[in-house]
Amino acid sequence: MSYGTTFPLWRAAAGDAWSDYTRHPFVEGLGDGTLPRAAYLHYLVQDYLYLVHYSRAWALAVTKAETLDEMRACAATVHALLNGEMRLHVQTCAAEGISEAELFAAAEAPQNIAYTRYVLDAGHSGDFLDLMAALAPCVLGYGEIGARLATFGGKTPYADWIATYAGADYQAVCHKAGALIDGAVARRLGEVPEDSPRWPRLCARFQTATRLEVDFWAMGLRSCP
Ligand SMILES: Cc1ncc(CN)c(N)n1
Numbered sequence: 710m711s712y713g714t715t716f717p718l719w720r721a722a723a724g725d726a727w728s729d730y731t732r733h734p735f736v737e738g739l740g741d742g743t744l745p746r747a748a749y750l751h752y753l754v755q756d757y758l759y760l761v762h763y764s765r766a767w768a769l770a771v772t773k774a775e776t777l778d779e780m781r782a783c784a785a786t787v788h789a790l791l792n793g794e795m796r797l798h799v800q801t802c803a804a805e806g807i808s809e810a811e812l813f814a815a816a817e818a819p820q821n822i823a824y825t826r827y828v829l830d831a832g833h834s835g836d837f838l839d840l841m842a843a844l845a846p847c848v849l850g851y852g853e854i855g856a857r858l859a860t861f862g863g864k865t866p867y868a869d870w871i872a873t874y875a876g877a878d879y880q881a882v883c884h885k886a887g888a889l890i891d892g893a894v895a896r897r898l899g900e901v902p903e904d905s906p907r908w909p910r911l912c913a914r915f916q917t918a919t920r921l922e923v924d925f926w927a928m929g930l931r932s933c934p
Pocket of ligand 1: 925
């Protein structure tokens with residue numbers, strides 16, 4: 710999956726961290742169905758909390774935007790997260806007897822705090838591009854993971870998770886995020902962004918967020934003996 714032209718450059722600059730994230734044992738366990746249910750539910754509760762803060766970070770991007778188009782794209786992503794993606798978490802947990810109020814009140818794992826606050830700080834201390842580089846691994850990585858796992862074809866109890874991220878709605882969010890990032894980069898850094906003195910720092914932000922994704926999967930797996 711390319712999702713535009715900037716994402717493949719940031720992904721390549723992230724090196725092995727990208728495959729550590731997108732081919733993590735947790736991911737492979739979702740794909741072949743071997744992931745323990747307890748690990749999945751633990752992850753899903755944490756991921757609900759993650760999405761609360763991740764939505765706040767996209768809302769911050771509305772305030773950091775320079776154009777109405779950027780504001781609309783970021784606001785639409787907030788809507789997609791809160792009213793689309795999080796439905797998977799709420800419905801799956803409800804079927805397991807966990808209410809949305811319990812999800813909202815759950816204690817955050819340290820890895821969750823580290824990742825979400827890193828992204829929010831990228832937006833508070835930096836500009837729109839700093840924030841986009843920190844936000845990108847999440848939205849685009851899951852798009853890539855979902856699309857790959859959907860090709861496996863075997864039976865897995867995590868088919869609804871895969872369908873959420875491989876599905877047309879989520880893939881459309883990814884394509885729009887990729888286009889938003891490309892436009893924002895061209896507007897601020899010009900047509901050859903790699904020549905900008907800001908480029909290495911943006912790549913570093915993307916890589917750090919990717920490493921925090923790896924830690925997030927590991928947190929999910931560690932919940933099981
Ligand atoms: C930790 C994490 N990273 C990414 C996504 C996909 N939005 C997610 N739900 N959770």
